[in-house]
Amino acid sequence: MKIGIVGYKGRMGKEIKDLFEEKNHEFVWGYDKDGEYFQDKPQIIVDFSLPEVFEKTEEYVRKFNVPLIIGTTALQDEQFEALKTLSKNVPVVQSYNFSIGIQLFLKMVDFLKDKIDGWDIEIIETHHRFKKDKPSGTAKMIKDKLGKDVPISSLRLGNVSGDHVLYMANLGEVLSVSHRALSRRAFAEGVLKSAEFVINKKNGYFTFTDVI
Numbered sequence: 001m002k003i004g005i006v007g008y009k010g011r012m013g014k015e016i017k018d019l020f021e022e023k024n025h026e027f028v029w030g031y032d033k034d035g036e037y038f039q040d041k042p043q044i045i046v047d048f049s050l051p052e053v054f055e056k057t058e059e060y061v062r063k064f065n066v067p068l069i070i071g072t073t074a075l076q077d078e079q080f081e082a083l084k085t086l087s088k089n090v091p092v093v094q095s096y097n098f099s100i101g102i103q104l105f106l107k108m109v110d111f112l113k114d115k116i117d118g119w120d121i122e123i124i125e126t127h128h129r130f131k132k133d134k135p136s137g138t139a140k141m142i143k144d145k146l147g148k149d150v151p152i153s154s155l156r157l158g159n160v161s162g163d164h165v166l167y168m169a170n171l172g173e174v175l176s177v178s179h180r181a182l183s184r185r186a187f188a189e190g191v192l193k194s195a196e197f198v199i200n201k202k203n204g205y206f207t208f209t210d211v212i
């Protein structure tokens with residue numbers, strides 16, 4: 001397929017471009033701080049950038065009339081609403097984490113959440129020093145899945161790709177669920193799976209949970 005990437009010069013943008021090209025897909029369009037790169041009309045747009053770039057992404061998705069996969073974190077409520085509106089015309093896949101491991105993590109949280117009433121619950125997320133948002137989108141997804149307001153601690157350390165730990169404790173024991181992304185490849189692979197999932201769909205709003 002012919003892929004377009006918003007944020008194509010960024011850490012995730014490069015990882016996604018490399019993976020798609022390895023699998024014989026073609027990078028034909030990009031948008032970054034320096035503007036537009038155009039070689040051909042893309043068949044799908046992937047956005048890993050910043051929330052302030054969202055309106056541009058929306059504009060290009062409408063212009064090319066193609067599916068959107070969006071992994072950018074810290075989106076505002078109005079931007080989620082705009083994604084839902086967009087999904088009436090084109091398919092949209094949104095997730096704050098495109099790794100399989102975090103999907104399994106969320107399933108474990110779903111299983112545990114009713115069994116830990118009265119326990120102390122805390123989330124700790126660790127990411128590379130360059131990450132702009134805090135807390136991570138994934139930590140917010142874990143909190144949403146728990147269905148209660150729990151503290152989130154954010155560490156910014158070196159070049160960590162993405163660690164999330166959920167601690168649960170009563171007076172006698174501590175239980176934890178943890179996930180570590182060993183590189184950004186795990187997220188890029190999820191994006192590729194999502195692209196294969198939506199490429200022939202007409203429209204609709206999906207998350208990565210729907211994809212796997």
Ligand SMILES: NC(=O)C1=CN([C@@H]2O[C@H](COP(=O)(O)OP(=O)(O)OC[C@H]3O[C@@H](n4cnc5c(N)ncnc54)[C@H](OP(=O)(O)O)[C@@H]3O)[C@@H](O)[C@H]2O)C=CC1
Pocket residue numbers: 006007008009010011012013031032033034048049050052053070071072073074095096097098099133137187
């Ligand atoms: N859902 C998931 O699974 C994952 C989500 N993420 C999220 O993806 C996003 C990107 O992360 P990462 O790749 O590490 O970040 P980077 O900072 O490396 O990349 C961001 C990209 O957006 C571009 N950009 C910044 N400002 C603008 C602008 N005003 N107009 C156009 N383009 C702009 C940057 O351009 P330039 O290079 O010129 O600054 C860069 O290419 C973050 O929100 C992060 O949280 C990250 C990993 C996994």
Ligand SMILES: O=C(O)C1=N[C@H](C(=O)O)C[C@H](O)C1
Pocket residue numbers: 073096097127131135136137138139161162163
């Ligand atoms: O910025 C990152 O790097 C990551 N961001 C996502 C998040 O905020 O949860 C996903 C992953 O942990 C890497």
